[in-house]
Amino acid sequence: MMSDHTFDGSAFNVPDPAFATRVRDIFEGQALMRTLGATLLRVAPGDVEIGFEFNADFTQQNGFLHAGVTASLVDTACGMAATTLMPAGADVLSVEFKVNLLRPAAGARFIASGRVIKPGHTLMVTHGDLWAFPQATSTDSDRVHVATMQATMIRR
Amino acid sequence: MMSDHTFDGSAFNVPDPAFATRVRDIFEGQALMRTLGATLLRVAPGDVEIGFEFNADFTQQNGFLHAGVTASLVDTACGMAATTLMPAGADVLSVEFKVNLLRPAAGARFIASGRVIKPGHTLMVTHGDLWAFPQATSTDSDRVHVATMQATMIRR
Amino acid sequence: MMSDHTFDGSAFNVPDPAFATRVRDIFEGQALMRTLGATLLRVAPGDVEIGFEFNADFTQQNGFLHAGVTASLVDTACGMAATTLMPAGADVLSVEFKVNLLRPAAGARFIASGRVIKPGHTLMVTHGDLWAFPQATSTDSDRVHVATMQATMIRR
Amino acid sequence: MMSDHTFDGSAFNVPDPAFATRVRDIFEGQALMRTLGATLLRVAPGDVEIGFEFNADFTQQNGFLHAGVTASLVDTACGMAATTLMPAGADVLSVEFKVNLLRPAAGARFIASGRVIKPGHTLMVTHGDLWAFPQATSTDSDRVHVATMQATMIRR
Numbered sequence: 323m324m325s326d327h328t329f330d331g332s333a334f335n336v337p338d339p340a341f342a343t344r345v346r347d348i349f350e351g352q353a354l355m356r357t358l359g360a361t362l363l364r365v366a367p368g369d370v371e372i373g374f375e376f377n378a379d380f381t382q383q384n385g386f387l388h389a390g391v392t393a394s395l396v397d398t399a400c401g402m403a404a405t406t407l408m409p410a411g412a413d414v415l416s417v418e419f420k421v422n423l424l425r426p427a428a429g430a431r432f433i434a435s436g437r438v439i440k441p442g443h444t445l446m447v448t449h450g451d452l453w454a455f456p457q458a459t460s461t462d463s464d465r466v467h468v469a470t471m472q473a474t475m476i477r478r
Numbered sequence: 479m480m481s482d483h484t485f486d487g488s489a490f491n492v493p494d495p496a497f498a499t500r501v502r503d504i505f506e507g508q509a510l511m512r513t514l515g516a517t518l519l520r521v522a523p524g525d526v527e528i529g530f531e532f533n534a535d536f537t538q539q540n541g542f543l544h545a546g547v548t549a550s551l552v553d554t555a556c557g558m559a560a561t562t563l564m565p566a567g568a569d570v571l572s573v574e575f576k577v578n579l580l581r582p583a584a585g586a587r588f589i590a591s592g593r594v595i596k597p598g599h600t601l602m603v604t605h606g607d608l609w610a611f612p613q614a615t616s617t618d619s620d621r622v623h624v625a626t627m628q629a630t631m632i633r634r
Numbered sequence: 635m636m637s638d639h640t641f642d643g644s645a646f647n648v649p650d651p652a653f654a655t656r657v658r659d660i661f662e663g664q665a666l667m668r669t670l671g672a673t674l675l676r677v678a679p680g681d682v683e684i685g686f687e688f689n690a691d692f693t694q695q696n697g698f699l700h701a702g703v704t705a706s707l708v709d710t711a712c713g714m715a716a717t718t719l720m721p722a723g724a725d726v727l728s729v730e731f732k733v734n735l736l737r738p739a740a741g742a743r744f745i746a747s748g749r750v751i752k753p754g755h756t757l758m759v760t761h762g763d764l765w766a767f768p769q770a771t772s773t774d775s776d777r778v779h780v781a782t783m784q785a786t787m788i789r790r
Numbered sequence: 791m792m793s794d795h796t797f798d799g800s801a802f803n804v805p806d807p808a809f810a811t812r813v814r815d816i817f818e819g820q821a822l823m824r825t826l827g828a829t830l831l832r833v834a835p836g837d838v839e840i841g842f843e844f845n846a847d848f849t850q851q852n853g854f855l856h857a858g859v860t861a862s863l864v865d866t867a868c869g870m871a872a873t874t875l876m877p878a879g880a881d882v883l884s885v886e887f888k889v890n891l892l893r894p895a896a897g898a899r900f901i902a903s904g905r906v907i908k909p910g911h912t913l914m915v916t917h918g919d920l921w922a923f924p925q926a927t928s929t930d931s932d933r934v935h936v937a938t939m940q941a942t943m944i945r946r
Contacts, residue, residue, distance in 0.1 A: 351539035354547060383507035389572040390553050391510060394546020416545040417757065418786060420576035420732055420888040422915045422940055424908040439938060440892040444756065445729065445788070447890045447938070470907060470917070472890055472940055474730060474786070476757070573913065574942060576732040576888055578759045578784050580752040595782060596736040600912065601885065601944070603734045603782070626751060626761070628734055628784055630886060630942070632913070663851035666859060695819035701884040702865050703822060706858020728857040732888035 334367045334441060338410040345370065345402050348413065354394060360434075362402070368438035370402040375431050375458075387427035389469075392452050396421065396471045399436030400448035404475035407441050412477050417445070419473035427468045429454030436473075446475045490523045490597060493565040501526070501558050504569065510550060516590075518558070524594035526558040531587050531614075543583035545625075548608050552577065552627045555592030556604035560631035563597050568633050573601070575629035583624045585610030592629075602631045646679045646753060649721040657682065657717050660725060666706060672746075674714070680750035682714040687743050687770075699739035701781075704764050708733065708783045711748030712760035716787035719753050724789050729757070731785035739780045741766030748785075758787045802835045802909060805877040813838065813870050816881065822862060828902075830870070836906035838870040843899050843926075855895035857937075860920050864889065864939045867904030868916035872943035875909050880945050885913070887941035895936045897922030904941075914943045 338344060342365045349355055349362050355372075358380065364371035374395055382388045397419050404414045433453045440447040450471035456464060494500060498521045505511055505518050511528075514536065520527035530551055538544040553575050560570045589609045596603040606627035612620060650656060654677045661667055661674050667684075670692065676683035686707055694700045709731050716726045745765045752759040762783035768776060806812060810833045817823055817830050823840075826848065832839035842863055850856045865887050872882045901921045908915040918939035924932060 348539045352544065353535050353537045354544040357535045379509050379513045381509045383504045383569065388508065388510040388550060388554075389575070390546055390550020393549040393553075393575075393577075394544060397546050397549070398544075413539065415582075416579050418576065418578040418730065418759075418784075419545070419549075420574065420940060421549075422574040422908075422942065423572050424915055426571075440890075440935070447730075447892055449938070467908070470915070470940065472730075472888060472938065474890065574886065574915075574940075576784060578751075578786065580759055595734075596779070603736055603886075605782070623752070626759070626784065628732060628782065628886075630734065660851045664856065665847050665849045666856040669847045691821050691825045693821045695816045695881065700820065700822040700862060700866075701887070702858055702862020705861040705865070705887075705889075706856060709858050709861070710856075725851065727894075728891050730888065730890045731857070731861075732886065733861075734886040735884050738883075 334407055334438065336367045336407060338408065340410065341406045345405050348405060349402060352398065355398060358394065360395060363433065365406065367406050368403055370399050370406065370436050372399045372434040373431065374434065376429060389423055392423065392427050392469045393419065393421050395432065395434035396436065396450035396452050396469060397473060399434040400450040400471065400473040401475055403436035403438050403448055404446040407438055407446065408477060414475040415478050417474040417476045419471055421469050421471045423469050425466060425468050427452065427454060429456050429466065430458045431455045444477055448473045448475060490563055492523045492563060496566065497562045501561050504561060505558060508554065511554060516551060519589065521562065523562050524559055526555050526562065526592045528555045528590040529587065530590065532585060545579055548579065548583050548625045549575065549577050551588065551590035552592065552606035552608050552625060553629060555590040556606040556627065556629040557631055559592035559594050559604055560602040563594055563602065564633060570631040571634050573630040573632045575627055577625050577627045579625050581622060581624050583608065583610060585612050585622065586614045587611045600633055604629045604631060646719055648679045648719060652722065653718045657714050660717060661714060664710065667710060672707060675745065677718065679718050680715055682711050682718065682748045684711045684746040685743065686746065688741060701735055704735065704739050704781045705731065705733050707744065707746035708748065708762035708764050708781060709785060711746040712762040712783065712785040713787055715748035715750050715760055716758040719750055719758065720789060726787040727790050729786040729788045731783055733781050733783045735781050737778060737780050739764065739766060741768050741778065742770040743767045756789055760785045760787060802875055802906065804835045804875060808878065809874045812878065813873050816873060817870060820866065823866060828863060831901065833874065835874050836871055836909065838867050838874065838904045840867045840902040841899065842902065844897060857891055860891065860895050860937045861887065861889050863900065863902035864904065864918035864920050864937060865941060867902040868918040868939065868941040869943055871904035871906050871916055872914040875906055875914065876945060882943040883946050885942040885944045887939055889937050889939045891937050893934060893936050895920065895922060897924050897934065898926045899923045912945055916941045916943060
């Protein structure tokens with residue numbers, strides 16, 4: 323069966339060759355990302371990853387990452403993924419997102435991924451996930467699927 | 479036409495008479511709420527409001543409140559609303575939520591409201607909203623509807 | 635506390651004075667609504683209701699209305715509500731919707747309601763509900779809240 | 791990068807060895823599926839596909855498949871996928887679903903797929919998609935991604 327979510331990066335139209343610089347500038351312009359200490363790990367066409375180290379300042383009552391922080395990281399990854407496919411000077415805003423919280427967000431570090439499922443001139447539909455790494459040294463084979471998101475972004 | 483979202487608080491079964499204390503304890507146990515400086519404004523059966531003062535540390539690239547912070551506040555209001563209807567000792571976790579971002583989250587202060595739409599033994603369906611107050615002195619007649627949420631909570 | 639979902643119909647800008655005729659034409663152009671035997675009960679600015687009589691052809695394995703039929707009725711009510719606020723000649727498509735199924739969809743008849751929460755030139759955010767009436771003669775005081783929806787519509 | 795949605799079917803715990811028969815019985819018990827003329831194409835652990843031939847009785851005003859029919863097919867695929875992982879005698883109900891409509895649902899035939907993303911004793915989180923095949927003879931390489939869904943199912 324073909325996977326419905328893999329894609330060939332080259333299949334996307336990338337109107338701004340300087341997309342990576344633009345995405346990094348916008349990401350750095352998000353005070354929340356600085357406050358969280360989040361970092362951009364990957365900026366490819368329609369495909370962005372954000373890293374986050376566990377920090378007890380952002381937890382809920384059981385010591386897990388708060389669902390709103392999960393949403394913050396994955397929404398940002400989705401928004402940045404949509405931004406990679408926008409023309410120079412364009413920015414995006416979130417129209418809506420829906421997140422399913424699959425497991426408690428426990429771990430030493432996390433990766434939020436966002437990918438464009440359907441590009442468009444005005445709207446972009448994206449898919450995102452949060453992955454937990456139990457230890458700082460855990461590898462992809464140890465990662466745990468914490469949350470999954472569908473989000474719509476609009477060009478601004 | 480009857481409104482579909484009003485409710486008579488007395489219609490809810492409130493198994494824990496000390497629900498307000500329990501909710502306040504859980505809220506205070508959320509490090510994220512402390513980090514945000516959010517406060518509990520109202521704790522009634524199935525109906526909770528949270529206050530938040532604008533803080534530039536939690537913004538996105540245009541200086542508006544980040545959509546993930548909007549989600550954090552409204553999800554917490556929804557979770558606390560569900561908690562009011564739980565028995566003593568019970569806690570809730572978010573199963574999923576969906577937020578529509580209606581307008582840029584600009585304002586001097588914000589109120590996140592959460593209400594139980596459908597109580598249940600295991601699952602509770604809630605509705606939440608974020609309201610912006612343009613000035614610190616703005617009243618309810620000036621408030622702006624920034625976001626609306628549907629969220630499912632599960633007893634833990 | 636002000637209700638967040640009531641609205642004064644006069645507050646909406648209604649650019650097409652013939653909106654009701656246009657909505658009825660579009661509704662009648664939906665073959666699915668004819669197949670379901672659904673009828674338009676109310677067409678007001680930003681506010682539409684659709685009636686549906688129980689029909690065993692559209693049930694799931696327990697004899698309840700199928701969740702997809704619930705979604706069909708409420709999504710259509712939301713789309714028609716958005717259409718009331720569009721200019722002459724304009725049509726809408728659903729961008730996304732999320733439905734929470736609150737109770738089994740059992741009843742003799744049903745009313746799907748859709749209302750515009752946030753109008754806009756391109757996008758409209760709507761809220762919808764499905765109400766079940768246990769008997770054909772049941773009144774609003776007997777109705778049961780079966781499902782609640784948030785939906786985004788786009789002008790076409 | 792690892793795909794977040796592929797899975798090894800053997801990784802699922804399948805408590806009922808007769809799951810395929812049980813799923814087929816439940817599917818055939820859904821009057822809506824008979825009314826739509828939908829058929830089960832694939833029943834594997836946590837992975838179900840449903841086929842649907844275009845039928846003008848189920849369209850919206852532009853002649854595309856109605857978004858509610860899209861939701862009906864994908865929700866059923868998700869529900870049946872969850873059912874494959876349930877013990878003998880168990881059934882599922884939809885708790886909630888969210889669908890993003892990516893393109894007009896135009897085609898000669900359609901396949902709705904549903905997969906379990908997170909199994910659980912009480913709740914199962916699923917992902918679904920609708921694929922359009924422009925011609926009856928179109929193959930997977932011609933298929934078009936029409937809609938994507940996240941859905942939560944509960945054991946009944």
